[in-house]
Amino acid sequence: MTEVTGVLHGIPMPENQWVHTKRDLGVLEALVARSNLLGADRSLANQGGGNTSAKGVVADHVGREQRVLWVKGSGTDLASITDKGFAALRLDEILALRERDAVDDAAMVDYLLRCALAPNQPRPSIETLLHAFIPAAHIDHTHPDAIIALTSSPRGRELAEETFGEEAVWLDYERPGFEMSRHVADILDGNQDARAVLLEKHGLVTWGETSEESYRRTIDFVSRAANAIQAAGAGRFGLGGPKVAECGEQDAQLLLLGSLPALRGALLADTDGVILEVDRSPEAVAFAGSVNGSHVSQVGAPCPDHLINTKHKPLAIDFDSSTEGVVELAGSLRAGVAAYAEWYRGYYERNLTDESRPFPMDPAGPRVVLIPGIGIVTSGGDAARARTTRDLYHRAIAVEDAAEAIGGFGSLTEAEAFAIEYWPLERYKLAQAAPKGELAGRIAVVTG
Ligand SMILES: [Zn+2]
Structure with missing residues (x-):
């Protein structure tokens, strides 16, 4: 096993x-x-x-x-x-x-x-x-x-x-x-x-x-x-074995400490505040580092209800801590966010309809980032949204693992996903959220 x-x-x-x-x-x-x-x-x-x-x-x-x-x-x-x-x-x-x-x-x-x-x-x-x-x-x-x-x-x-x-x-x-x-x-x-x-x-x-x-x-x-x-699915495991070695806690912390400012900086390219949530739970680490996780995750979200929080798919970067360090990780995160944002802008343009046109594009960066060997980082305009995204992604992990074990995971088409993500009735849920606080999405350091 x-x-x-x-x-x-x-x-x-x-x-x-x-x-x-x-x-x-x-x-x-x-x-x-x-x-x-x-x-x-x-x-x-x-x-x-x-x-x-x-x-x-x-x-x-x-x-x-x-x-x-x-x-x-x-x-x-x-x-x-x-x-x-x-x-x-x-x-x-x-x-x-x-x-x-x-x-x-x-x-x-x-x-x-x-x-x-x-x-x-x-x-x-x-x-x-x-x-x-x-x-x-x-x-x-x-x-x-x-x-x-x-x-x-x-x-x-x-x-x-x-x-x-x-x-x-x-x-x-x-x-x-x-x-x-x-x-x-x-x-x-x-x-x-x-x-x-x-x-x-x-x-x-x-x-x-x-x-x-x-x-x-x-x-x-x-x-x-x-x-x-x-x-x-008896005897089969949807995600395969680990693709890379899992980082120990201390190494993971050092790598995250050195690279997350690069991720946050890249996500701030088109939004004025973002909070990251690091998920080092065993499930997140296993999924991000599995043989199949990086491509199964790109199939799409498992439930229409996740889309306004997770988007259609996460960013899955390549990283191997046995041969790469913090500089390479930061570089991969920057390049990954840029490529993802380019895809997302195209996705928005390609799928826009009269119904969705009144809604401006969300910030184009990923809400979920899979880092092999380390875990998952989710983002949001404030800490609560970053955590909601993290929790929803646990549902994606369970569903994708189980569906792959019984023959494959399928999701909505890109057009179907967009029609939910920018559906006026889903946008209404976002509009219900409390107005943004003055420091929402910002990091404050309190010194003694
Ligand atoms: Zn439903």
Whole structure:
């Protein structure tokens, strides 16, 4: 067993964490509890990713009974969401949309805001229509590593059919929104035995008549996918063995100390503040130094939800500490960032559409840098964003390793990735962030 296979060992089965309480929880209370459980396991729901809903009946402001959909607000995190993070919408008004031939994103957002039961609610999730059009009372939409690995491999569909049979339906990749939601609802109308939808290169949708049933189904489908991957990939490790020797802690620190100012300087070429986060976790070191990591990483991001934080792909530089030192590392980082930025500017120009044109290009440098033998460095406009990127990249490592073990990792095309990265609804999530502080992205030295 190599060092890489010792660290990256497939996708563990999720644990069922459901706790029975003495009293019955209300619909919204149970929805919050279930959401927090799903978000607590990042292999099920990444930071800010996935969304949950429940349906029920409540009296509106004039005392009329209304069928209501509670759905996660856009950009909130399942792990920490409270009841205030959910939007309550008039379900019958949303269902009327299903009869329309076409609804563009702006019209959908405007329509959903008008379905609000009360003013000043959070803006409902991008995937609200999916939750409305599936009739079940409780719905989970998650981005589990095991489901994404399965649906992003060339044998995924065959493995899914073997594993789930009629219990799951498959949807080829589509960007979320009105058409995708209606498409899922139409497929389910013709597949009454289905208990889940597998969204290619994206995630999972499950449902139940109670919160607990919906949660258990998520755990069940993800566990079965993890088992199927383990069986199909038995004896194979997606990323191969280590390509270069791993640096000891002291050497790694000296190399980083000497070269990170060059990386930060290169990233500052077109932005006025950037913070770096060094990831020396065993997974990051194993991935960056593996035989296949440098090319598998270039295939693309494993989930559309990562793109505004990780971009379509990382920068993977060549470095071997047995023959090179800090000067070579700094030089490779500078040259790597310049080449990456040139690619990114071309990517932006090539893929720009009328929809994305209002959004200026993000700083062109990489958000994730793989350094063989040392680990991964992520960047962001402030420390929180650099850390979010680091955490999301751990999902990429797990998915890419598992998918490669069962025949190969596939991602969105460049155009599909761009259509998410510069999608007005994703840009809205960025706009929600707190305004930049005076020192955001800068380094302060405090002397005694
Ligand atoms: Zn999603």
